[in-house]
Amino acid sequence: MPSDLAFDIDCRLRVGDGIRHYHIRSGAALTSLVGPSGVGKTSLLNCVAGLARAESGHAIIGGRHLFDMGEGLFLGPEMRGAGYVFQDARLFPHLRVAANLAYGARRKRLSGGPQMLDETAIIALLGIGHLLGRWPATLSGGEIRRVAIGRALFSRPSFLLLDEPLVSLDPARAEEMAQLIISIRDELRLPILHVSHDRAEVERLAGEVIEIA
Amino acid sequence: MSGAEWEIVRLSLKVSVVAILVTLPLAYGLAWVLAGRAFPGRVLVDALVHLPLVLPPVVTGWLLLLLFGNNGPVGAWMGENLGIGFVFRWTGAALAAAIMALPLMVRAMRLSIEAVDRRLVGAARTLGASRWRAFATITLPLSLPGIAAGTMLGFARSLGEFGATITFASNIPGETRTLPLAIYSALQVPGTDVAVARLAIISIVLSLVALVLSEWLVRRSALGQAEGTRLHAF
Numbered sequence: 001m002p003s004d005l006a007f008d009i010d011c012r013l014r015v016g017d018g019i020r021h022y023h024i025r026s027g028a029a030l031t032s033l034v035g036p037s038g039v040g041k042t043s044l045l046n047c048v049a050g051l052a053r054a055e056s057g058h059a060i061i062g063g064r065h066l067f068d069m070g071e072g073l074f075l076g077p078e079m080r081g082a083g084y085v086f087q088d089a090r091l092f093p094h095l096r097v098a099a100n101l102a103y104g105a106r107r108k109r110l111s112g113g114p115q116m117l118d119e120t121a122i123i124a125l126l127g128i129g130h131l132l133g134r135w136p137a138t139l140s141g142g143e144i145r146r147v148a149i150g151r152a153l154f155s156r157p158s159f160l161l162l163d164e165p166l167v168s169l170d171p172a173r174a175e176e177m178a179q180l181i182i183s184i185r186d187e188l189r190l191p192i193l194h195v196s197h198d199r200a201e202v203e204r205l206a207g208e209v210i211e212i213a
Numbered sequence: 214m215s216g217a218e219w220e221i222v223r224l225s226l227k228v229s230v231v232a233i234l235v236t237l238p239l240a241y242g243l244a245w246v247l248a249g250r251a252f253p254g255r256v257l258v259d260a261l262v263h264l265p266l267v268l269p270p271v272v273t274g275w276l277l278l279l280l281f282g283n284n285g286p287v288g289a290w291m292g293e294n295l296g297i298g299f300v301f302r303w304t305g306a307a308l309a310a311a312i313m314a315l316p317l318m319v320r321a322m323r324l325s326i327e328a329v330d331r332r333l334v335g336a337a338r339t340l341g342a343s344r345w346r347a348f349a350t351i352t353l354p355l356s357l358p359g360i361a362a363g364t365m366l367g368f369a370r371s372l373g374e375f376g377a378t379i380t381f382a383s384n385i386p387g388e389t390r391t392l393p394l395a396i397y398s399a400l401q402v403p404g405t406d407v408a409v410a411r412l413a414i415i416s417i418v419l420s421l422v423a424l425v426l427s428e429w430l431v432r433r434s435a436l437g438q439a440e441g442t443r444l445h446a447f
Contacts, residue, residue, distance in 0.1 A: 051335045077338035090336040094354050103350075104340025155340050 011057025274380025325359020
């Protein structure tokens with residue numbers, strides 16, 4: 001049954017000059033896609049988040065149909081409940097950290113389902129309480145990424161998309177971030193789709209691994 | 214300033230302020246459309262907006278007369294349905310000033326809209342924002358420096374408007390005789406050197422104030438933002 005699967009994605013995407021086919025069926029809450037740069041890992045995340053359109057195919061996450069090009073179904077990005085943590089974070093530069101966190105805050109998940117951590121608990125988990133009054137431009141790389149994760153979690157996402165969450169962090173920060181992702185995985189029990197070019201990173205997060213070549 | 218001079222300044226400010234306030238939403242809308250996705254006819258819209266920048270102002274004035282004159286298609290309709298007339302009226306001077314200021318406003322605003330990172334809009338959408346909310350909370354505030362710059366630049370331009378105004382709205386004291394027209398009129402009469410100099414100095418001071426204010430507004434609204442479009446970006 002598709003609804004038992006965390007991820008049921010089967011689609012064709014335009015990546016660069018060609019069309020690529022992605023086939024992901026995974027029951028693991030944390031599913032990692034690993035492959036060299038240029039194979040369209042980010043394109044796939046954009047497509048799942050609703051920022052890009054697939055040429056054909058469908059995506060079902062946690063039993064919710066996000067798009068099905070054959071059926072003419074395409075949920076807008078605001079209806080998907082994606083907690084998308086971009087590789088470049090994309091914090092809003094004109095809003096302080098607190099306003100960035102609050103930007104997408106919802107009380108309930110779009111998909112229904114159990115309530116997760118409340119906002120105080122999210123701030124505590126990420127250790128960003130002391131940053132709330134700061135401007136994004138004044139944050140360090142590790143802080144930016146934690147705030148970006150916090151902003152995604154505040155929106156009560158139905159699933160998380162993590163694009164290279166450890167890249168360009170120093171080893172100590174990367175270690176912290178990996179621990180954080182593991183605790184999000186265990187405490188929030190959200191489907192997490194994680195992409196990385198780094199095998200070691202993927203192995204430490206100990207989810208199901210799908211190779212993309 | 215004498216009473217007559219004060220009257221001229223008051224009229225000039227009224228004409229320019231009304232021209233810019235009415236044009237502001239239109240200019241931003243045009244800038245937004247021109248900064249967005251390509252569509253058939255974009256080149257034409259772009260060219261039309263910029264036309265007043267390159268046409269002889271007297272030609273712009275003549276075109277306005279054809280369109281907005283009492284017998285022109287738009288002018289006749291507006292007179293009948295909205296009760297707004299333009300010929301020989303201060304509203305005509307404001308219309309001429311608005312048309313001449315429009316390209317400068319659109320250019321500054323378009324640059325600042327284009328400078329807004331589209332990826333931030335995408336991020337806002339994934340966080341549940343509708344297109345409209347993403348525009349109102351991301352694109353609009355991040356393009357404020359350009360709005361400020363465009364507004365003051367347009368204001369300064371409209372204060373100096375001469376050719377289109379005198380052609381379209383004529384040179385009527387107290388109604389359409391703004392500062393530049395008053396200076397021109399004074400120059401036609403012998404022995405008015407002092408009057409001309411006084412009006413010219415007032416004009417210079419007003420323009421300087423507008424420019425300084427614009428720079429200040431741009432800096433202020435760029436605070437806390439990653440990148441601000443400066444007046445110099447024009």
